[in-house]
Amino acid sequence: MQLSVIGTGYVGLVTGAVFADLGNEVICVDKDENKIALLRQGIMPIYEPGLEEMVRHNVSEGRLSFTTDTEEAVCRSEVVFIAVGTPSLPSGQPDLSQVEEACRHIARALNAPKVIVNKSTVPVGTGDIVRRWIEQYAPGEHPAFEVVSNPEFLREGSAIYDTLHPDRIVIGASNQNAAMKLLELYAPLERPMIITDVNSAEIIKYASNCFLAMKISYINAMARICDLSGADVTLVAKGMGYDKRIGDQFLQAGLGWGGSCFPKDVSAMIATAESLGYDFQLLKAVQQINDEQPLYFVGKMRTALGGLKDRHIAILGLSFKPNTDDLREAKSLQIIAALLAEGAVVCAYDPIAMPKARAIFPQISYCENAYDAATGCDAVAVVTEWNEFRQLNMERLRRVMRQPLLFDGRNIYDPEKVKQAGMQYYGIGRSANSSPFARPSSP
Ligand SMILES: NC(=O)c1ccc[n+]([C@@H]2O[C@H](COP(=O)([O-])OP(=O)(O)OC[C@H]3O[C@@H](n4cnc5c(N)ncnc54)[C@H](O)[C@@H]3O)[C@@H](O)[C@H]2O)c1
Structure with missing residues (x-):
């Protein structure tokens, strides 16, 4: 054709x-x-x-x-x-x-x-x-x-x-x-x-994207509850995901959704609903949870580091998700802007997206790899879950850092292993004692 x-x-x-x-x-x-x-x-x-x-x-x-x-x-x-x-x-x-x-x-x-x-x-x-x-x-x-x-x-x-x-x-x-x-x-x-019909096809697209965004915001809100109550959201998600009616996809708590589609599609659905005379409050909440999530992450860093001024922070991952250089609505942008606004010194590493990031943040330094970025830093923050970050050598990381704090914005590490390497671990919704057998459970 x-x-x-x-x-x-x-x-x-x-x-x-x-x-x-x-x-x-x-x-x-x-x-x-x-x-x-x-x-x-x-x-x-x-x-x-x-x-x-x-x-x-x-x-x-x-x-x-x-x-x-x-x-x-x-x-x-x-x-x-x-x-x-x-x-x-x-x-x-x-x-x-x-x-x-x-x-x-x-x-x-x-x-x-x-x-x-x-x-x-x-x-x-x-x-x-x-x-x-x-x-x-x-x-x-x-x-x-x-x-x-x-x-x-x-x-x-x-x-x-x-x-x-x-x-x-x-x-x-x-x-x-x-x-x-x-x-x-x-x-x-x-x-x-x-x-x-044409109208239904147009709505299918928004209904699908908004639903997926809702699932992510839902588990992120649940992660807040886990942090507040001492549970582990990754276990909660696993327990939920085995239910076929729920499914395990899009239940990874983290820094929220970004990219070129979800943010604009959720906004568009809210606006379209409004123009049709419906107040889509559910989606407004989905959006609000998502907007708060990166700031919640920065808040964790602020608390753990006792303030952000002059703290050196390595950002691992800049693109809005792995395997792309797309920075549109990437969480890294919001996080780096918040860190800089509070006087932190930021160095970043991303396998692909650094050239695009340089145009947005010329004032931060860009590094050769994760260890290079972490050198002399007070904290490492994983923002995009690129595969190459999943198997970082934690001991090597600790050795090059000034303070051994790891902020896992995508919950990709086993907290226990990170701690064994002498690092302090901060995930999203993972304040539980990570081993269920660490405490004697009541009969
Ligand atoms: N990127 C995604 O993952 C994705 C997924 C599903 C749907 N969509 C939707 O698909 C559409 C395109 O998204 P994208 O990410 O490919 O956008 P994009 O910005 O990457 O590409 C759009 C291209 O269209 C070109 N363009 C604009 N007006 C033009 C014109 N009049 N004549 C010729 N070229 C023109 C631009 O120069 C640009 O290269 C959007 O509506 C988006 O919401 C995107």
């Missing part, structure tokens, strides 16, 4: 690469000339495992190309994906101006019947708005087009895998032929597909 993807970011580039890999001819479009120039040289503008190989392979096979000329790309395609950004406005509503701009170009290039597929995360009702924009910007008579909602659920860091193995493919269409076109396109993946 001849496809184009407007917006060559995380979603657009991965979608384009995967569809090309499935044998389609794909043109990826972006208005960012620099990004397109890099891609044409085989240089990826983002880090995503397996992406570079897949892009290079499909470019060399002639199935994948890059352009800044949206209209040319749309003219040559029967299916056009919109995968542009939908960032938050100050009101919390998503800014749809990039979608509108894409529609303006699509409208001018309607040379044949086309299916316009919205992959960007957009509030319920946007399908109708997209249709109206295209009608409005099309110069006079034009061939028919259909608007389909096909929300994206990939996770950064495993975007290629997720796109090849999605849990489900949601197709929101008001026309059977358009739905069939998408079914045909996705058929090689052999994954469950659900066909809905």
Whole structure:
């Protein structure tokens, strides 16, 4: 099939690469000339495992190309994906101006019947708005087009895998032929597909992300209770997670959710609900718990160190989660800003995200590795759970530090082992005596 993807970011580039890999001819479009120039040289503008190989392979096979000329790309395609950004406005509503701009170009290039597929995360009702924009910007008579909602659920860091193995493919269409076109396109993946109306598909995306954010905030709130009561949230989560109705995913207490999706999608759902006349108090609480979590972590450091002024703190991990260099709404940003505001001296290490972080925090130092960052520090704080931090040599860490305090913002260590290495351990919701047999239990 001849496809184009407007917006060559995380979603657009991965979608384009995967569809090309499935044998389609794909043109990826972006208005960012620099990004397109890099891609044409085989240089990826983002880090995503397996992406570079897949892009290079499909470019060399002639199935994948890059352009800044949206209209040319749309003219040559029967299916056009919109995968542009939908960032938050100050009101919390998503800014749809990039979608509108894409529609303006699509409208001018309607040379044949086309299916316009919205992959960007957009509030319920946007399908109708997209249709109206295209009608409005099309110069006079034009061939028919259909608007389909096909929300994206990939996770950064495993975007290629997720796109090849999605849990489900949601197709929101008001026309059977358009739905069939998408079914045909996705058929090689052999994954469950659900066909809905456009509005329901748009809501499925927000309902899913908000639910996952709620699960994380729930366990983080539970972690506060564990800290206050002397329990271990990792055991609580394990005990909950075996219940099939609950499941064990997204029950890891930590510093909260960040990234380019959850924060804006939760805000958008709250704002959309409000505009529809519903006060979504549950989600407001989910958001508040999340906003407090990094500050709660900084508070633990402040208390343990007796203040933060002039304390040297090593931050391990900057990206909002492992395997990505994406810093959007990363917890590291909030934590570093809070530490600096209280006069702490910060050095940081991240396997991939340091170049991007330098542009935000030029005043902190960046190190070669975790031990280098910890050298001479009063505390080490693990903020992103990169695999390479999981097996740190605690004794080596202690030897290079000024004070042996470890703040485990992602609960990745066994507190007992850390203590055995002579370090003081501070996790999230893990103030329990870690061995259940450490105290004699009453019969
Ligand atoms: N990143 C994720 O993990 C993820 C997952 C699921 C859904 N989404 C949603 O997918 C959408 C895209 O997200 P992303 O992370 O890929 O965004 P991104 O910011 O990485 O990429 C968007 C790209 O669109 C380009 N662009 C904007 N307007 C354009 C136009 N008119 N013509 C051509 N190019 C244009 C930008 O230059 C940019 O390169 C958002 O709505 C997001 O919420 C993202």
